[in-house]
Amino acid sequence: MAVHVTVIGTGYLGATQAACLAESGCRVLGVDTDEEKVRALQAGGVPFYEPGLQELVARHVATGALRFTTSFAEAADFGEVHFLCVGTPQRADGLDADLGALYAAVAALVPLLRRQCLVVGKSTVPAGTAERLAPLLATAPAGGDVDLAWNPEFLREGHAVRDTLRPDRIVAGVRSELAEKVLRGVYAAQLDAGVPFVVTDLATAQLVKVAANAFLATRVSLMNAMADLCESAGADVLSLVQAVGHDQRIGAHYLHPGLGFGGGCLGKDIRALQAQAHRLGLEPVAGLLAHVDEINTARRGQVVRLAGELCGGSVAARRVGVLGAAFKPDSDDVRDSPALDVAHRLHEAGAVVAVYDPAARANAQRSHPWLQHVGSAAEAAAGADVLLHLTEWEEFRALDPDDLGGRVAHRRIVDARNALDADRWRLSGWQFRGLGRPA
Ligand code: NAD
Numbered sequence: 001m002a003v004h005v006t007v008i009g010t011g012y013l014g015a016t017q018a019a020c021l022a023e024s025g026c027r028v029l030g031v032d033t034d035e036e037k038v039r040a041l042q043a044g045g046v047p048f049y050e051p052g053l054q055e056l057v058a059r060h061v062a063t064g065a066l067r068f069t070t071s072f073a074e075a076a077d078f079g080e081v082h083f084l085c086v087g088t089p090q091r092a093d094g095l096d097a098d099l100g101a102l103y104a105a106v107a108a109l110v111p112l113l114r115r116q117c118l119v120v121g122k123s124t125v126p127a128g129t130a131e132r133l134a135p136l137l138a139t140a141p142a143g144g145d146v147d148l149a150w151n152p153e154f155l156r157e158g159h160a161v162r163d164t165l166r167p168d169r170i171v172a173g174v175r176s177e178l179a180e181k182v183l184r185g186v187y188a189a190q191l192d193a194g195v196p197f198v199v200t201d202l203a204t205a206q207l208v209k210v211a212a213n214a215f216l217a218t219r220v221s222l223m224n225a226m227a228d229l230c231e232s233a234g235a236d237v238l239s240l241v242q243a244v245g246h247d248q249r250i251g252a253h254y255l256h257p258g259l260g261f262g263g264g265c266l267g268k269d270i271r272a273l274q275a276q277a278h279r280l281g282l283e284p285v286a287g288l289l290a291h292v293d294e295i296n297t298a299r300r301g302q303v304v305r306l307a308g309e310l311c312g313g314s315v316a317a318r319r320v321g322v323l324g325a326a327f328k329p330d331s332d333d334v335r336d337s338p339a340l341d342v343a344h345r346l347h348e349a350g351a352v353v354a355v356y357d358p359a360a361r362a363n364a365q366r367s368h369p370w371l372q373h374v375g376s377a378a379e380a381a382a383g384a385d386v387l388l389h390l391t392e393w394e395e396f397r398a399l400d401p402d403d404l405g406g407r408v409a410h411r412r413i414v415d416a417r418n419a420l421d422a423d424r425w426r427l428s429g430w431q432f433r434g435l436g437r438p439a
Contacts, residue, residue, distance in 0.1 A: 002027045002065075003186050006079035008105050010034075010041060010068065012160065012264070012333065013122065013153055014085030016053055018068075020164040022060035024189040030068040031075045042068040049332035049359040052161040076112035081186055082119045083151075088272075089264070089335075095271040097126055106136055113140035118182045121150045124209050124269055126276045130173070130202040149179045150202050152209035157263065158330030165189075169196040173205020213269040214289060219254045220261050221295040227257040227436025237436030238418060257436045259303060259342070259390060259416040260296040262327035264335035267293065299435070300338055303388065303416045304345045306433050310386045310412040316350035319409065321384035323377055323399075324391025324417075325357035325364035332359040334367055339390035342416070343371055356380035358393050378407055386412040392419040401428035 003026045007018040010030040018030040032038050040047045044058035060066035069075065075082065086101040102123055109119070119137055121130055130150050140146045150173035155163035170190060172183045180199055184191060191197055200208075223241060230237040237257045245252030261267065270289045277285035304315070311318045320343075327337040334340055340355070347353050347370060354372040356379060357364060365373045374380050377396065381387055381404045389396055401424060405411050411430040415422070418434045425432045433439060 003080055003182075004078055005029070005081045005083065005186060006031055006075040007083045007085055008032075008075065008109065009084065009086030009101070009123070010037060011085070011087060012048060012050065012157055013155065014083070015041060015046060015048075015057065016050065016155060016160040016164050017083060017085055017122065017153070018066060019053060019056040019060060020161065021186070022066040023056055023165060024187070026065075026186060028060070028066045029075055029078045030066070031070070031072065032068070033070060035070055038068045038070050049330075050157065050160050051330055056161060072108045073112050076109060076114065080115075080117055081182060082109060082117060084119065084121045084123055085153075086123055087264075088123045088125055088268075090268040090271055095275040097124075097268065097272040099125065099129060102129070102133075106133055110136055110140045110146075113137075113142050113146050115142055116145040117142070118147045118149055118179055120183070121148070121206075122153050124152065124213075124265065125206055126210070126272055127203050127206040130206055147176055147179050148202070149174045149183060150205040151183060152205055154209070154212065157333055158328055166193060167195055169198055171198045171200065171205050171208050173200050173202040175202065210269050210273045213266050214273055214292075216254050217261060217266050217270050217296070218288070218292050220256075221292040223255045223257045224260055224299055224436075225295050230436045234438060236438055238434075256418065258299070258392075258418045259338045259435070260299040262336040262338040262341070263331075263333055264327075267296070267336050299416075300341050300345065302435065303342050303390070303414055304349065306414045306435075307346060307351075307386050307388060308349070310414065310431060310433065314349070315346055315386075318351050318385040319383050320346050320351045320353045321377075321380035321382070321387040321408070322346075322353055322355040323357075323380060323387065323389045323396050324393060325355050325373075326360035326391050326393075329391055329393040330359075332357075332363050334360050334363045337364075337391075340364055340368055340371075342388065342390055344368060347371055354380045354382070354384070357391065358395050377404065381407045384408045385410050386414065389413065389415045389417055389420055392417040396420070401425045401430055405429060 005026045006029045007014045008031045010032040018028045022028045044061040046054045086105050088097045091098040137146045174180045227237040241255050274286045274289040308315045322343045324339040343353050415434045
C-alpha cells in the first residue's frame with residue numbers, strides 16, 4: 001500500500017519533495033497558502049526554475065499520484081505522514097529565523113488531526129524548535145497518536161531533483177521506533193539504493209542541518225580569505241585551491257574562491273545559528289560565524305571596487321554590464337543574491353547597470369525594478385565600460401570574447417566567479433581581472 005503523505009509548503013523545497021515522493025511511490029498531497037502557486041502546480045506546472053522538476057510534477061499530477069490543495073482539512077484527512085516544508089527566513093528585526101510560517105502551519109493542521117499520523121519537520125530551524133512544537137501536537141483531537149520527527153533537507157537548488165531522489169544521507173530525528181519505521185517506509189526507494197540512514201534524536205537532527213551549512217559557509221569564506229592573501233602576495237588562488245583540494249582530509253568541494261555564497265539558506269542559517277549561540281553564551285561560536293558572514297559580504301564590495309578600478313577610479317555615470325542575477329547557476333532564485341547585491345551597489349554608486357540572467361530575469365525585475373533587465377548577454381554588453389561575470393551559468397562560459405568585444409565600449413571584465421578562461425579573454429584584447437588572481 002502506498003504511503004499517504006502531505007507536504008505543507010510547496011516552494012523550492014516542498015514542491016521538489018512532493019514530486020520526488022510521488023516518484024518514489026507515495027500518494028502525495030501538496031498544501032500551500034499561496035492559491036496561485038497551488039493552481040500552477042495542480043495544472044502540472046512549476047512556478048520557479050529547477051531542472052527536471054517540471055517533467056516530474058506534470059507526470060505525477062497526470063496520474064493523480066500527486067495533487068495540490070490549499071485545504072488543511074483535506075490534508076489532515078489524507079495524510080499518514082505530514083512533512084512541514086514552509087519557509088524559515090531571517091527575521092526582519094534581527095539575525096534569528098522567523099518561525100511564523102512554521103507555527104502558522106502547525107496551528108492550522110493540529111486541530112484537524114483526528115487519525116494516527118506522524119508530523120515530520122523538514123524546514124531548517126534552530127535546535128529546540130521541535131521540542132516547542134511537540135506540546136502543540138499533543139493538543140490534536142488524535143492526541144497521543146500524533147508523533148513528531150525531524151528530517152532535515154540538504155538538497156541544492158539547481159540539483160534538487162537528483163539530490164532528493166538520491167541524497168548523500170537521510171537524517172531521521174525520532175522519538176519512537178514507530179516513527180523510524182514510518183520514515184523507513186517513506187524512504188524505502190532510497191534505502192534500497194543504499195542511501196545511508198542516520199537515526200538520531202530530535203535535537204541532533206535539527207542541528208545536523210545548521211552544522212552542515214555552517215561548515216560549508218566556513219569553507220567558502222576561508223578560501224575567499226585566502227584569495228585576498230593571494231592577491232596581496234602575488235599568488236594565484238586557483239592553483240592554491242587545486243593543490244589544497246588534493247589533500248584527502250580536505251577534499252576539493254566547496255573550496256572555489258569568488259563572489260561567495262548567497263541564496264535563501266546558507267546566509268540566514270548561519271545568522272540564526274549565530275543568534276542562538278549568542279543567546280547560549282557561546283561567544284566563540286557566534287564570533288566565528290559573524291566573521292564567516294563578514295568575509296562573505298566583503299566579496300561584494302571588492303567586486304564593486306575592482307569595477308571602479310577598471311573604469312579609471314569610479315563607476316559613476318559608467319555603463320556596467322552584469323552577467324547573472326540568480327544566486328547560483330541553474331536556478332531562478334534571487335534571494336540574497338550576491339550578483340544582484342553587486343548590481344545594486346553599482347547603481348547606488350551612480351553606474352548605469354544592465355543585468356542579464358538566463359532564468360532569473362522576472363524575479364530580478366521584481367526585486368530590483370530600478371535596474372535595467374535585458375534579454376541576452378549581448379544586450380548587457382552593449383556599450384559597457386566594464387562587464388561583470390557574477391553567476392557562473394554554463395552559457396557565460398561559452399561566450400565568445402571576440403564577439404562581445406565588438407559590442408562593449410571597453411574590453412574590460414571582472415570574472416567574480418573565477419569560471420572563465422582568462423587566457424582566451426586576454427588573447428582577445430580584454431583587460432581581465434579575477435578575484436585572488438594575478439592582474
Ligand atoms: P520557499 O519560500 O520557496 O517556500 C516556502 C513555501 O511555504 C511557500 O510556497 C509559501 O507560500 C509556503 N507557506 C508559507 N506559510 C505557509 C503556511 N502557513 N502553510 C502552508 N504553506 C505556507 O522556501 P524554500 O526555499 O522551499 O525553503 C523552505 C524551508 O526549507 C526553509 O526552512 C529552508 O531553510 C529549507 N531548505 C531549503 C532548501 C533550498 O534549497 N531551498 C534546502 C534545504 C532546506
